[in-house]
Amino acid sequence: MSEAPPTTPPTEAAPVHEGTATPRPTMSRKSVGASQRTAPDRFTPPEPPALEVRDLSVYYGKKMALSGVSMQIPVKKITALIGPSGCGKSTLLRSLNRMNDLIPGARITGAVDYHGHNLYGNSVDPVEVRRRIGMVFQKPNPFPKSIFENVAFGARVNGYKGDYNELVERSLRQAALWDEVKDDLKKSGLALSGGQQQRLCIARALAVEPEIILMDEPCSALDPIATLKIEELMRQLARDYTIVIVTHNMQQAARVSDYTGFFLAGEAAYGQLIEYGPTEEIFTTPMDPRTEDYITGRFG
């Protein structure tokens, strides 16, 4: 963290759209990252951390699902968590906003620091954590309410006092859904297509103005066109928000993310962080042979 160069504003400010005429951020991203990687799973992103995971282990009952994960989630970047099914990606993601508290028998050790405060500290209210760290789920789960009420829900439970019409419009615009639904905001959220529902869920999350958005395989239930739309949206949101996305689609991780963490359960049966680094490096020059096996599809 102390090594984070203070001279990085251009990197942060420049949008990291692939194909746009700004190769600089990519270059600097790569070179900075490379210089800091001493071991496959030891990597400190140059940006200040939005979340710092420290030696996090998660248990379901007696079963350990995730062991000793340490990683920094950089601010206003997209960090992808990849790995085969059951390696603990969702478990890690759900630990980042205390969603795991809702699972009876789930238990964690270690810490997740957010602005210098451990989210698992005694005085921390998980409800407030989830307001600041929003979540988008694998299966679109709009409430069986109108589109308007879906977006307004989070603001209502948080006692938002401003103009709801304005808030709903802004959130829907941010989620690139406004033009498609502006004429029937009273329609049920469930009447939308899968891709629209997922963008509604993103709008709903944005409406509470979180700092960080966690997405658990947000495209796995969507067709390729809807998937591309969401990916495009994620790139836009990354200008203002820190995003962590779980995906088992490696192309997706490669397309959208700035950093990638690779997880594996292996014979140990509990998930571990195998390798973490800038996405380009993970996909082109992985340090751990298991990462390479997975990336190249030589893995079950």
Next chain:
Amino acid sequence: MAAAGTRLDADIGTALSKGRFKRVGESVIKLSLVAAASVSLFTTVAIVAVLVWESIPFFQEVPVQDFLLKTDWQPLFEPISFGIWELIAGTMNIVLWSLVMALPIGLAAAIYLSEYADPNVRRILKPMLEALASVPTVVYAYFALTFVTLNVLRPILGDSISIFNALGASTVMAVMLIPTIASISEDAMSSVPRELREGAYGLGATRLEVAFKVVLPAALSGVIASVLLAVARAVGETMIVAVAAGSTPNLTLNPLESIQTMTGYMLQVGLGDAARGSVQYRSLFAVGLSLFVITMIFNIAAQLVIKRFREEYD
């Protein structure tokens, strides 16, 4: 080539039709299921027909407008009067006060069991709660009279409450209804998909907000069904009201007074206070028919409420 093709076609023909005869058993089963279903349908229709048929002679003696517009129910003493509203008021009195007590407690119990309770706690509590529903109502009836009225209400309220009163009956009726409301509502709430809850929690909703703003609206039809069933039980319950609420037709919703419900009256007449063939005896069917109509109105109203407010999730 053509010949071979024909033979093949014939073989396929036999293969396709071969199962038909084996499955005669299946249609027998289907028939008996249909028969079983029709028995209940037929019984219902028959009961309604008998009610209507037997009510006709009554209404030949007592004009319908008297029955519906007069407010005195005095079948046994002069001047004889059959104004149904006192009995309806008696029934409504019990339904109102028992629901006032049972609905909040039953719903709270359902929300606790479905949204707050540890799964292990729920596994133990729910069957215990449901056991309450299997206590014979005559036990409740004497409990209402001897314990609730004499040991609780009288010491608190003094002589302002009659020995036979609506409140004692309503209180034990509520005890009887709570498991019905809690258990059926809990079933409806538990079957709301976990994803909906998680979506709400993920937006910073508290457990209470999730319960009231997401789970309850999504489970509304089940919750209303539970209330309907409770109302139907309260309207139809006879033992508790006959023993504890009195036999004084009374146009009031005041729970402290002695009243008579429609069922209470029917029991009284059925037990022999009126000679067969007399107008009092025939009034039994008119009251029964009214009871049926009222229950039906409740059902229809509930369906409308469900259509209007339910937030369907599938």
